Amino acid sequence: MQPEAKQELPSPWQLYCAFFACAVMLGSWYPRIPDVQRLGSLDGWELGFGLAGYPAGTLLLFTFGTQWAARLSFRRSFRLVVPALGVALIAATMAGNAAALFACMAAAGALQGILAVTGNVEADQIEAALGRPVLVRAHGFYSVATVMAGGAGIGFRALDVAPWWHLSIALPVATILVVIATIGIGGSIGKPAPTEQPARIVLPTSQVLVLFVAGGAALYLDNAASDWSGILLRDGYGADPTTVTAAVTAWAIGQAAGRLGFPNLSNLVGKEKLALLMAATAGLGLAMVVISPVAAAAFLGLFLMGIGTSALFPMAIAAAARLGDRPAATNVSSLSQMAFLAGIATPIVLGGLVQLVGVRWAFASGAVMLMASLAIQLLRRPFAR
Template identity: 30%
Template sequence: MALSFASARLIMGLFFFYSFSISSWLIRIPDIQQSLKLEPAMLSVCLIGIPVGLVISMAFSGVVVERFGPRNAFRYGFWFLAAALLLPGLASHALWLFFALVLLGLTMGPVEVGVNVAADRIGVALGRTIMSRCHGFWSLGLMAGGALGSLAAAYGLEPHIHMALVALFVLVSSQILAARLPDALSDNGAEATAEKAPVFVLPPRNIVLLCLFGFGMLMVEGAITDWSAIYLRDVFGAVPPVTGFAFTTFGLVMAAGRLGGDYLSMRFGPVTMARVCCAFGLAGLAMMIFATSTAMVIAGAAAAGFGVSIIFPLAVTAAAGRGGSAAVNVAALSLLSFTGFLIGPPIIGFVTEVFGLRVGMGFLLLPALMSLVLAGEVRVRARRLDDAALGAVGSEAA
């Protein structure tokens, strides 16, 4: 069975269910905190578990995808992810919560790398990129999981029961979608004859600058995600629900940018769009930093949302097209980019402690400027899959 537009729709669905599962857990954090009676500092330590597990997982997920193929990586990866989703709600102590979240982070790597490599391979077969739309569906899944999780919390559904239902739903849905994907995604494709990758993956030399490009803007994304509500509250005296408006606007514009990102990058070119997005990100940050009202902060967050929207999809497409293994390159890019996403908020917190929150937010201008300077690294090199993996672009039913 050939890679086709139906395959693209299936992989977009897998992006949706992947993020849906993660956001369903994130929205229940306050309930877990209350049930375990955790102080904010202890909760922060526990929540480090996911990034610890994810960073470790990203270091070897590339070789897993390369050796077993992307479809097998995420098809079986969803089983481990679904099992891990059950653990945080069952934790009876902070220490067990930390280890449960480390395990959850470990299970995310093969799914993350697998779906991205599959999306890239389908895009090559179709002769057009689908990466931004896939990440758009990831954003939609994030919002859907958060919305349904909020309803579950509002109606008093216990977190462990909620997560059991989510795990079952995501597992069944992912297996149905993965089973309908063509066999071309179950092998190494053009990488079958490539040199075996090392088990522990650091960024290859030919994508280091590309990784730094992704690192900068994902640091911005992570910091705005975590600090925008606090910024509105502490600097402008906003109260709920206004404190959440900047993040909500940021997320909605980011999702819209991703859904339209493939058309824009094909119409104007990936390098042009990377530079435009980084410029929007810088302008939005500046508006937030020098804002004199909550409306200016929200408008700045909207511009920043468009700025970060297609940065990672563009970087993934470029990394997959560089020399060597696409799976290893994507894993290495994800490792460094997600490191930026995860360390951004603590760095802002440290700077804020010394100089104040406006200066803390102002620090983000440096990584955003770095990404703008490195935007040329997203230039895509012409390539194609081998004949066995490519097949004829068919029209099998969705």
């Protein structure tokens, strides 16, 4: 058998562009969630259950399909999976009930998990080859694409374009971008086969639990902002449909700013102080979202939430890799699995709270997570070198 040719690593800019292309479809999906809820006549519980399919699909991929996904080449995975992800999201816009929405979002989550595996593996190899970080900045470009796709969504909503048609227009754009981003990259990855099967379920240690609490607030608030910010503006502030569509863009701009600025801010103030500053910024933004009397202040609050949550969980992942009590991959897998389990519960909890106490108080529940994060950071200092 002929040995597989080794893949030429993409440049950092090719990685950034591939991440950008990946986010075009999801960035187009987020602003249309209120329309999907309205068209499907879904209440809060039903929408939350349907949206929980996304982290459920990602968890299944990471638990049972990581080794298979890691064998895919960077070029092949992105060129095949980005269009497939788009098709799954288009199907989600036409889901008429919670079960159908859950199934479509589970497929989208599993596909996104493939991109996460191959993209992060590639970023790790580039970082090792160049001796400088590129992953956080790659996620910054992901956020930039979310901002731009959200801006386009404002225009589509203003023209009253149906969600499925809107995403169908975005699909060829994302496909063309990912093909351009991967031009000139070899098609085979040429990695040695692993000698042992890693455990599929990795129980957390006390140190991993500490990191989960420290970074978990970001996941809860990110889920609230990405999936429910449009509904916040619609039901909590009585905003018009175009303004509702713009809500997620405010959060995405904050995410992009925080991720692109993370390397410089980390060098300037240190990771420990930066984590505290980010949690405090997210808390300020959350307070503005909950108690503001006007929609404009809620937009600013969503922007601050985006900045505050932009790097907390990636910092927790990096800290888990440095714990040293177990292999780095084991601790990272354990923390990731906890995050995915929480990700399944979060939209269901938020959906129930939206139905029971209203969307503003549903957002306010994130304050509990933020207080726990700040307390654990001050008492246990998980991000200290």
